[in-house]
Amino acid sequence: MNKQYLILFFLCLCNNIPVIAQRKCGFDDYRKTQIALHPELANHFAKQKASLQAIADNFTLEKNLSKANKQTSSSPAPVPVIFHIIINETQFLALGGSAGIKQRCDSQIAVLNRDYNKQNADSVNIPSSWKPFYGNVGIHFALALIDTNGNTMTTPGYDLKIITNIGFNGSTNSYSDAKHSITGGADAWDNTKYMNVWCINFADVSGLLGITVAKSFTFIGGGSTANNEQGICIAYNALGKRVLSSDSYPPGSGGITYDEGKTLTHEVGHFFEIWHVWGDDSGLCPWNGGSDDGLSDTPPQGDNTYGNPAYTITGGTLYDGCQYNATVNKQPIGIACLSYMDYTDDAGMLLFTTQQAAVMKSQVSVVGGVTGENIALVQNPGLTTIVEKPSNLNLSIYPNPTKGILNITFDTNVSNLQNIEIYNLVGQAAMSITIDSPQKSIYYIDISRLNKGIYFVNCNFANGKYIQKILLQ
Ligand SMILES: [Zn+2]
Missing domain, CATH: 2.60.40.3080 (Immunoglobulin-like)
Incomplete structure (x- = not known):
């Protein structure tokens, strides 16, 4: 063992950092790939992140004005979700066949509705100082029941394609092949009306759980990805929430599995344009060359958080290397490792902050006269309702x-x-x-x-x- 590996070995031992199967999301790597290919996009993504605070503030302002005027806030129509499940026969059996897939689709929608509407039972684990930052996104989701031709689906909320190979390669192109039937995948459904989620095996990156193309990545949003590739890819076996102990879910470290459906909760956050809480800056602090996630209610944070960390601050979470900027404590109640947008195990993910929630809700709202980029997703309630037309x-x-x-x-x-x-x-x-x-x-x-x-x-x-x-x- 040479010196470099020896140091790494002891670092792993001392910090008790699991070295395998930690949560991995491809959102940031994909953005960096796009910037490497198209350097002008660095400015585009920097501007997008810099715009988030104003979006959150405007939303909060408008919400407070509505309250002052005693206007009732309405519950929006649900986002129709279509799961494109593209797997081989072995993977199909591992999901429990058609019955297992149905259970996973149903439970996944329940998890999203719970997590996006402040209904998660594990919110009792939110420490007291973070309770005021427990945000209600207020976006609802439902399985698509009507397909793009207006027909009632025979498989509610999903389409299934059985393939003969082990899955897809393409972490650098957001698994483009999975998104087109001509390359062995499944074409997106009209992404102004449906949220497309491709459930596949990531054959080229071990441990990858999800990778999302938000609208800001696409041509229409100022990026470089085809518009019909907007959507989310997740590991097929991360779909839904465990029911049986024998159900197959992606392995984590230390006996942990990613089996509570929060992988998609995290990826939908990216879909609605929020970043990882540490700012995707490779461990730096904002005052030494790094950046933040653009929102003030997630404190500056060095790097991602793995596992399910023990909280060391009374009423708060824990500190990391970005606690102090000179003598100012920038993390008075600890880092936002309890956000769905960090890398903890499912059990450690407890909330979206109020500003994260405000940014996401703005994407499907009209705020201060500005129409959210995905507003059409909540304007098609007929796609999640079966209508029986008299003969x-x-x-x-x-x-x-x-x-x-x-x-x-x-x-x-x-x-x-x-x-x-x-x-x-x-x-x-x-x-x-x-x-x-x-x-x-x-x-x-x-x-x-x-x-x-x-x-x-x-x-x-x-x-x-x-x-x-x-x-x-
Ligand atoms: Zn992510």
Whole structure:
């Protein structure tokens, strides 16, 4: 053993740092690869990070103004999620076949909804000084139930492709091959309407759990990646939350497995444009040539945190090498190692901070007149709802778009029509129309008093319903 390896060996022993199977996310490596290929992108990503604090502050300001004006904040429509599962037969069996995949998809959505809505039961482990920073993102997720052709999916929320090789190579191109059917993968579904998650085996990087292409990486977002590659790749066996002890999940160190579904919680954070809490600066502090993650409620932090660290600060977490800038303690309650955006084991991930939450929610909101880059993802509730259209129904709703008057006509027997309801984008009832007796074959509905925007007209029949999206201009 030469001297260099000897030192490394003792360092590992002394610091009790696990040397294998630590959490690894490809987000930062991919960004660095893109910058190496296109040096002008360094400025683009630096500007993106520098913009985050203002985004968080503007969101908080607007939220406080709404509260002051007693406006109720609405619950948004869920983000439709499609899991593209591309695995070989052995991996399919390891997931428990179709039943196992369904369980994983269902449990993964439950985990996302829990973690993004301040509902995680392990929040009891958040130390007292961090409780005020426990943020509620307020984004909901649901399995896509309607495919891109408008058809009801036979496999709710996922499509499955069985391949004959062991997986995909491509950490330097964000596993581009997995994202195109022509190269053996599965094409993205319209990423303005669906969040695409490819569940694959990373054949070239051992221990990689996930890698995300946010919109800021794509051409449309000022980056260099094809627009239809926006989305998330995760290790296929990191999908969902463990139910049976025999379920197969990625191994970690010291008997730990990544089996609580938080790998995707972390990657969705990147999808909505937040960075790792240490700033992806290779262990440096902001005052000695490094950087931070752009947000002030995650203290300056040197490097990532592995394992499930013991907290050493009463009411806080722990310090690292960026505690002091000269004599100023920059980590009064410790580092944000408890954020989903560090590298701890699943058990150590407990929260998004309020500013991380604000940045993410801004991507699907209109804040101060600025429309979030992914807002269309929360404008398609029909993709996560199965509509049973009565048979033989011939119904028209027009004009669409409308300036205020809607005509609803029926040219078949509509004796079972019960009522017509109009909902806004976030599922709140805007109007309800009682059906006359005897029923008419045409209804004129004046919706001009409603705010301009997208609505859903629900025609409720005794044996089903018909829903149409309309735009009020
Ligand atoms: Zn990451």
